[in-house]
Amino acid sequence: MSTKQTELAIQNALADRLGAIEPGMKLVKENYHLQNSAGTRGFVDILARDRHGIFVPIEVKKSDNTAREAIHEVLKYCELLRRERGMRVDQVRAVIASTDWKELIVPFTEISRSSVYPIMGVKIDVGTDFPASMAVEPVTPLPVPNERDLSVAAIRMPIVNRSDADEKWDSLTRSLVKVGIEDLIGVLAVRPHDETGILHVALGVADADDPRLPAPDEDEGLEEPELHAAEYRAACAAGFEHPEAEVTVPEKLTRYMQTNSLEVAHVYRRGSFEDWRDLINDSEAAAMAQHAAGWNQVLLRSSANTSHSLAWGRFRARVDYVLEGNPDWTQVLRLWLDEVEHQGKSLDVVLQVYNPADFLASLIHGYGGDLRSLIPEISGAVDAPRGDGKLIHGLLTWDGRPIKDLWQAIHVAYPTVADWGMARAVGGVYETDMDLLRSLGLKYSLFEFLPDSALPSQLIAEDGNLRRIPSGADGVSWPGVRPLQELLQHVDFGPVVESFRQCMTPVDGGDQWIVSG
Structure with missing residues (x-):
């Protein structure tokens, strides 16, 4: 790919070939002037209309340095078309056309999901025989990330000392990963005068499409909670491999610690919660495992x-x-x-x-x-x-x-x-x-x-x-x-x-x- 062409040359060539972006798209005007009574004025690189009559401001960029400005520009132009021209929100959409998407793809992904205006992205390849060789391809936003949270399922195991807790944490996490639970917080709570106590492991919310998750078994007669039923089944499946394990709920950790005068001695993490170590300290992680600010029924x-x-x-x-x-x-x-x-x-x-x-x-x-x-x-x-x-x-x-x-x-x-x-x-x-x-x-x-x-x-x-x-x-x-x-x-x-x-x-x-x- 060659990008030696100027941004203006790319803009002019694209204005002559709007059908390459989308069939039926037609030019209204290049460098369309928009007044801005609330701030600085603006010039839309290309103002077009699609085959349904919707107005489409198109912002053209050719480098990472300028691409990062594209989000700001298209949102400003969409808003000004409504504010200064009185258009309805459903009469406006936008296109970002850039030769380079390395800096742009992440903010474009977010804005394409959250903006009230439909935002389309296209990648321009000027080729070796510009403008005849110029090609336009749609840009696909990044997939929606899995948001990490703790479920209402937890597992509790008795421990006799720190070494025992470490071994049970390692063994239990291996069992949980096998059934699709990647994110975990473990709280080791012990009596002050010795090392006996419990290991409470709070299960993160799993990816609903993970094939490792246990399927519902109607013949088993297991009563599942309405919220996070898959995580509850995973806890039960992992618990079967550990005779001392008990499936429980987060709010019971606080009550058990109070009843038995236990103190938090160590916090284990896995998956996303390990990645959060520089954002959330152990005290907050332990509080998360008790769900005082989360899915707690008490x-x-x-x-x-x-x-x-x-x-x-x-x-x-x-x-x-x-x-x-x-x-x-x-x-x-x-x-x-x-x-x-x-x-x-x-x-x-x-x-x-x-x-x-x-x-x-x-x-x-x-x-x-x-x-x-x-x-x-x-x-x-x-x-x-x-x-x-x-x-x-x-x-x-x-x-x-x-x-x-x-x-x-x-x-x-x-x-x-x-x-x-x-x-x-x-x-x-x-x-x-x-x-x-x-x-x-x-x-x-x-x-x-x-x-x-x-x-x-x-x-x-x-x-x-x-x-x-x-x-x-x-x-x-x-x-x-x-x-x-x-x-x-x-x-x-x-x-x-x-x-x-x-x-x-x-x-x-x-x-x-x-x-x-």
Whole structure:
């Protein structure tokens, strides 16, 4: 290939041969002048129209040094055709024509996917007998990269020392790679006084088209999660090769570490997460493995800006995920976030959601001790300029209705202790928990605090709209909304809690319980 021709000569030759780009494309004008009331004026190298009548600004480049300017130019011309000529967005598309694509191919790939204007790329080969030898070939954008994230599947193995952990990490990663899981984060958590503990391995999201992934086996009767089912099957397949391995979920790592007083001693990485070592430190990687900011069904700690559409959408999806099984908070919080999103500003939103969705378990493990840390709660804030932000707080509240027979109220949801154990085992506790709360007169409530108001308002969903109920005249009060602490003061849960505790045997370091009775 020869590129000794000037950029202007290539432009003129291309203007005479627009059909080489696309059949039916016709010239409007070379060096078309566009006014720019918002900045500098511009001259479109070639303005054409395609066979459907759509206007096509064509930017011509002949070297890497100038090619990098092409993206800026075509986007500017498309916008100016709309802004200065009043064209609709569907009346404009663009073409980048260049002799060299080394510097251009990556930004072209991105802009061709994300621009509202269709952007086409063509490579020009001037040949040896220019202009007769000039050839034009379409440029194919690079394939969409696989975005790396952690799935909801994890594997846990007991370890006796660091050497044991290293061996199990190596063995387990080999098994997982065989079934299509390339990206992994491993957390070694040990007791401070010795090296015993666990190896928790969080599985990355696999390539859905990877032939190594295990296929669904309907005859096996394996109940799979709706989210990341392929990764769950891969975890099970790898776990079969390691008798000590247990397939688990990310949120259990935090609970297991707290129950057994474990500390993070080392973080392992593989695949993309190893490549991120210079971007994400071990502390953040360990937090990722616990999914405090990811796909966690119990705990979410995350933030996002309303103007960053992709990150905001991901944030909203993860809020919905952690609130699964909690229709009261889900509906109100969705409406509240919709309202924030539609304020038309760039707003930072910070949320912490703790939604165990098992009030009975909270009582059993926390009654008489640190119950408050086990009770569902939402804390959130909108950080806005000029001090017009807001805070929200969600918690369980009591309607004040007396409970004459506590056992009878509990039996509405769980006729026996074993029924509660079975609901936990099969993942049905989310549904029965709502029955229990209603029987006890409890509900999930959400409150909003504004900077110009000394008292909060209760947020409720009414006919698909968000409604604010101001505090009563006597202070922070609403009809049928009383603190959970008042219920605990009026009703002695001690005998019920003790009865359940006597039917429970801790196993696996207190992370699991055998429930009988």
